Amino acid sequence: MHNITTPATAETDPLLPADAVPLGFRFAATRAGIKPSGRIDLACAEAAGGTTAAAMFTSNLVVAAPVTVGRRNLVESRGAVRAVIVNSGNANCATGAQGLAAAEATCQAAAALFACPAAEVVPSSTGIIGVPLPVDKLLAALPQLQTSLASGADAFSAFARAILTTDTRPKVAHRAVVIDGKIVRLAGAAKGAGMIHPRLSPPHATMLVYLFTDALADAATLRSMLQGGAEPSFNRISIDGDTSTNDTVLLLASGAAGIPVPAEHAGFRQALDAICHELALAIVEDGEGVTHVVTLEITGAPSDADALVVAKAIAHSPLVKTAWAGNDPNWGRLASTIGASGVAIDPVKLTITLAGLPVCERGERSPRFDETAVHAAMSERRFTIAIDLAVGDGSCRFWTTDLTTEYVHINADYSS
Template sequence: MRAPKGFLFSAAAAGIKYRERPDLGLILSEAPATWAGVFTRNDFKAAPVLLGLKRREEVPRVRAILVNSGCANACTGPEGLRDAETLLEDLAGRLGIPPQEILPASTGVIGTRLPVERIREAFPALVAGLSPEKAHLVARAMMTTDTFPKVVSRSFEVGGRSFTLLGMAKGAGMIAPHLATMLAFLLTDAGLPSAVLTPTLREAVEASFNRITVDGDTSTNDTVYLLANGQAGELPSGSWDSFREVLSGVCRELAALIVRDAEGASKLVKIVVRGARSSEEAERLARAVADSPLVKTAFFGEDPNWGRILVAMGKLGLGLIPERVSIKLNGVPLVEGGCGLPEEPARKEMARPEFTLEIQLGLGEASFEILTCDLSYDYVKINAEYRT
């Protein structure tokens, strides 16, 4: 895994929720970086999200990201904001940078305050441990119910110069972005203006993190940060499209890793709706199928219960024409003209760890696709025991 130039990483165990496991991560850019951020649309925004939104309006360049797991610092009122600001001020003093140049991110249990003193006690080790070789440790420190760290690195060349983009993400449950209990940090040593980073990030997020769903719930803490420190040189304006492609690819890979690691999941399912009258209609139908508990439990049971798919779409009352609807599973016909076909060939495809469900509406030319997963016994167990 190649890290971009000029970025340092560190992780430490602060004992926020669990003992003797890293739960505090720090990313430091050796030079001020232009940046962009995308945040949750949930009305109950966590303290770090509120601070990130404020920085997005006021701070053109940043130097660091501080992330913790185990405590979301959400729904904690003015005290939660003060806790976050106190920690950022303390860390800024140790790093020798202004506190507003540190971007905060938190994930974990909602409604509990950060253990400020415990986190402060971990700062000396966190700062002393900064290294260009520890990105994977930060990715591990931000995990909650994740089973593996999610890191993707890509290098690209422009005009004989090599640039790197590194992405890391966490997320396994409460995933239905716009965004989801999902954090993602994207770092590049290419130099780009914020005016380019902001629309580029939004476009990449819309085509990746906003096209996954695990359980239909959107978190209070969803955050995606993109930092560009220019340590490998400025990227010429004629190459910005190349950067967009690399960024979109990294985001799609990270999004797929999140769904693969969904809480208790055993299947990664791509749902594709074609033949809709508009892209909005295609999206509504795809999400209805992807979020249906009945459909998702059928995925888990490897049961080609096509009736549940039709019900999930039909309940929206969009005026679908049953005689025009067809469904295929990995290319195997399951429904034709609104009626079921022999199920055994499709059942065999559902035994695979990954498969595609394609729905043809026969009404227009618009389409939409989304990644989802099955809903298992383990998902219920993990979330029933999450706070205990």
């Protein structure tokens, strides 16, 4: 298994090596006029006949129209997908019957272009909520999108850039696995910078993730693999604690490499897990206004689920996150948040270290606490906070960010 990272130096440079894009897919992007900026805002991924898919969607009860339609289509098609249509600049959420009609019209128009049932089209949207999608612009741009489809790194890169909103950069990852002497490729593209606290559930500003492989696998196998990869990655990140209405993770397998991959294949699962992890961290790194990326390592919890509760309580605390923004070694905010999390702890057993430096021992200020050293450690962009509750065997690793004035400015002005 190998991975090669090639940084792009310009907006049109390929984001992946030429041989990294999975076989059996073509990609395209164009300007449909949905974004006021005039930048590319409509993307398509065409899949070869026989492509199978699995998806995980937001658990938010306010659900965007493309999520409703995409979920239904995957059930109706039994996991068969021929095209993915993604628009950025408008979430098509809280738009009522008009929004559902727009998502359905998108699928029908794409189905006519790709000569497939409408149920084999998955729509996605990202952007502002509560504003009707200008679907006429989208439909008018679809034929141009279809005629410009191409395989290869340039086309994949255009797809990855077209799905962005407040992101400052595209996010891609890839792996290759050798199976029976042949190469199976995996590649993924993601967007997300704010409104990030995914709580993905099985098929039932936003995180969108599209994963492609040329392996041969049925939909049930893909579902098993996707759920295994998403739980310790996309479901373990948070920027602001807000779960989007449009969160989507879609895994497609074209089978073009001709290599069947069973659910238990360790090498393939490791590659998929690695891509999920890499993309999840890329989203956190590109968080709106972020100046610190913090890894939370929770141990000694009553259970793994309790450890996750503690991690989320910390990750979503404005008091804690603003302290991080100011490089303030105020560990008391951590202790207070842990105690208020609802998890049964024994305060006198609590231990906290920051970047390996002791700040709290047995529920009190550590006698080895060096405020100057901790402040210096917090001045780095990345640091780890380790918390040992010492009451059980539960553990969790979680990635989050600080909360800065720039985040406030971005979101105070988002719709205007």
